[in-house]
Amino acid sequence: MTITTHIENKIATLTLNRPEVFNSFNREMALLLQKELDACEKNPEVRAIVITGSGKAFCAGQDLKEVTSPDLNPGFKKILEEHYNPIISRIRSIEKPVIGAINGVAAGAGANIALACDVVIASENASFIQAFSKIGLIPDSAGTFFLPRLIGFQKASALMMLGDKVSAEEAEKLGMVYKVVSSENFSEEVNIIANTLANMPTKALGLTKRLLNNSMNNSLEEQLNLESKLQIESAQSEDYAEGVDAFVNKRKPNFKGK
Secondary structure, rough: OOOEEEEEEEEEEEEEEOOOHOOOOOOOHOOOOOOOHHHHHHHHOOOOEEEEOOEEEEEEOHHHHHHHOOOOOOOOHHHHHHHHHHHHHHHHHHHOOEEEEEEEEEEEEHHHHHOOOOOEEOOOEEEEHHOOOOOOOOOOOOOOHHHHHHHHHHHHHHHHHHEEEEEEHHHHOOOOOEEOOOOOOOOHHHHHHHHHHHHHHHHHHHHHHHHHHHOOOOOOOHHHHHHHHHHHHOOOOOHHHHHHHHHHHOOOOOOOOO
């Protein structure tokens, strides 16, 4: 399988599984990732999603052998409109935390899929490359949307035009990732963060994600109004009642994501 899925303790781990080509995307893997993300969204037992890669790489972007093959090439229109754009849209629209566990190199579309996640944890061995300019292409997979917002216009412009490799440590300093951890502790740290998120009031986390998505385009007044609306919705949740009761009675809350 080009994507492997493992669900345990309310966490779904989706692993890009083409290690022989550094987990670069072909059509099969792109469509399967969308299918698995849809299944995670619909599954009430899944309260956090981890996307990672098998082997040494996270994802090297598009499999260039596919786009240069007379028999296999789906064409860039299909690749963007049916592969990458729907993946990015799903990551942002699923109202559950999506964790990018970047175990190695993330290049091209792979780098930008990582940037679209809610929480990005990078191994010290990871690196990020806007590789598009090296082969005469422009950044896609929402890279031109997220990267300037994460690190600023000037730095994003330079990285995209020059195609510089950014180490995990530099990515953390720039604000591209939440945290960098040692390769020895990487899996453990990812699991700790995923478990923490999966046991939090995940309905409120989903509404927070909706607010962050809307903040990209809303005016201040529009954002304040949306905050009011969603805060009222949060206050009607079972998790809010549980959180308040746990606080008052000085006990650990048992959130159910409802």
